[in-house]
Amino acid sequence: MKILLLDKFDNFLQWWADGLAQIVPTSWGSRHKQLKQHLLLHYNEKELLIEHFAQVADEATTRHLISTYDESDKKNVQEWLAKSPELSTLPTILRLQSDRILVKRLRYPAAARADLRNVISYDINRQTPFSREDVYFDFEEIATKDASAHIEVDLFLIPKKELEPLESTIKALELRLTAIDISGPTSVSGVNLLPIQSEKKCNQPPYRIWFGLFILWLSLITLIPVKLILDSNATIIHLEQQQKNGITTIQPLKELRDRYAKHVNKSKFLNHLRSKHIGALDLLGEITNLLSDNTWIRRFEFKNGTLRLQGESTNASEILGILDGSPRFSSPTFSSPVTRNNSNGSDRFK
Structure with missing residues (x-):
C-alpha cells in the first residue's frame, strides 16, 4: 500500500541521491570532460587572446583580444568577466607556441625514474643556462629500446621573465592559470609547464567541499531509518483504521508494532553513533x-x-x-x- 506523503518522500530521496552523484569531484572523469568548458589563452609579446569554450561547443563561443599595453582593452574584458562571474572559476589554460619553448633531450639511469621530476629539477642548472627558480618546466619520457637500463626525456622550459607582462595582465583580470601547455608543429600532449604546487591548488577540490560532502552523506544515512519508521507507522495507522471498520487485517498488528519498535531502536543507535563523532x-x-x-x-x-x-x-x-x-x-x-x-x-x- 502506498501513501501519497511517503511516495513524495521516496521521490525526494531519489532526487537527493542523483544530485550527490553529480557533484563528485571532476577528477574522477576523463580529462576531456573536465576541460569541456574552459578558458584558453593565446599569448604573444604584445597581445593576449582569450577564448571561452562552453560545454555544448567544440569551438570557442566567445573571443576577446587584449593588448598588454592598452588599459582600455583590459577594462572591456574585466566588464565581460564581471557580467559572467562563473567564467573566473573555469579551468584556465595558457597555450604557448612551440617555437617559444626550449627543448632539450636528457638521458638518465633507469633508477632515476622513481623520482624523475626532482632529478630533472636539480639538473636544470647544469643542463641549461637558467636556474630552476627562473623557469617553468615539464618533461616527457621518450620510449627507447634499452628502457630497463636508461631513460630518455625531452625537457621543455620557458624563462619566467618572458611571461612577466602576461602575469600582470592575468592578475588584473583576476584569473588563475590551471595549466601551461604547448601547441604548434612540435605539439606534445600531457605537458604542463605550471609548477606542481599551483596545479594542485587549481585541480584538487577545496578542503571545505569535501567536508560539506561528508556532512551531506551523514545527513542522508540518518534519514533512511526515519523513512522506515514513517513507513511502518503509516501502515499501522491504516490497519488500525481498517480494524475499526471491521475489515480483516492482512498482517497481525503485534508483528508490525514489533517491527516499528526495532526501527526506532535502530534510529536511536544511529543517532548515538552520530553523536560520538560530533x-x-x-x-x-x-x-x-x-x-x-x-x-x-x-x-x-x-x-x-x-x-x-x-x-x-x-x-x-x-x-x-x-x-x-x-x-x-x-x-x-x-x-x-x-x-x-x-x-x-x-x-x-x-
Missing part, C-alpha cells in the same frame, strides 16, 4: 576555518581527546600560534622537527 566534526570545521589556504592537511587523527595533524604549509611556524589562539586547543606542539620539501618549497609538519 566532536571530531567540530574540530575538523575549526581547523578548516583557522588554517590558511597555504596549508594542506594530509592526516587528521582525533583519539582520546588528542588531535594529531600532519601536512604541509608555506609557513609551518605560524601554525602553533594560530591553534593556540583557539579556545578548543591547548598547548599545541610539534611532535617532530619541521622539515623542508624541496620539490615545492613548503614545510612538512607533524
Whole structure:
C-alpha cells in the first residue's frame, strides 16, 4: 500500500541521491570532460587572446583580444568577466607556441625514474643556462629500446621573465592559470609547464567541499531509518483504521508494532553513533576555518581527546600560534622537527 506523503518522500530521496552523484569531484572523469568548458589563452609579446569554450561547443563561443599595453582593452574584458562571474572559476589554460619553448633531450639511469621530476629539477642548472627558480618546466619520457637500463626525456622550459607582462595582465583580470601547455608543429600532449604546487591548488577540490560532502552523506544515512519508521507507522495507522471498520487485517498488528519498535531502536543507535563523532566534526570545521589556504592537511587523527595533524604549509611556524589562539586547543606542539620539501618549497609538519 502506498501513501501519497511517503511516495513524495521516496521521490525526494531519489532526487537527493542523483544530485550527490553529480557533484563528485571532476577528477574522477576523463580529462576531456573536465576541460569541456574552459578558458584558453593565446599569448604573444604584445597581445593576449582569450577564448571561452562552453560545454555544448567544440569551438570557442566567445573571443576577446587584449593588448598588454592598452588599459582600455583590459577594462572591456574585466566588464565581460564581471557580467559572467562563473567564467573566473573555469579551468584556465595558457597555450604557448612551440617555437617559444626550449627543448632539450636528457638521458638518465633507469633508477632515476622513481623520482624523475626532482632529478630533472636539480639538473636544470647544469643542463641549461637558467636556474630552476627562473623557469617553468615539464618533461616527457621518450620510449627507447634499452628502457630497463636508461631513460630518455625531452625537457621543455620557458624563462619566467618572458611571461612577466602576461602575469600582470592575468592578475588584473583576476584569473588563475590551471595549466601551461604547448601547441604548434612540435605539439606534445600531457605537458604542463605550471609548477606542481599551483596545479594542485587549481585541480584538487577545496578542503571545505569535501567536508560539506561528508556532512551531506551523514545527513542522508540518518534519514533512511526515519523513512522506515514513517513507513511502518503509516501502515499501522491504516490497519488500525481498517480494524475499526471491521475489515480483516492482512498482517497481525503485534508483528508490525514489533517491527516499528526495532526501527526506532535502530534510529536511536544511529543517532548515538552520530553523536560520538560530533566532536571530531567540530574540530575538523575549526581547523578548516583557522588554517590558511597555504596549508594542506594530509592526516587528521582525533583519539582520546588528542588531535594529531600532519601536512604541509608555506609557513609551518605560524601554525602553533594560530591553534593556540583557539579556545578548543591547548598547548599545541610539534611532535617532530619541521622539515623542508624541496620539490615545492613548503614545510612538512607533524
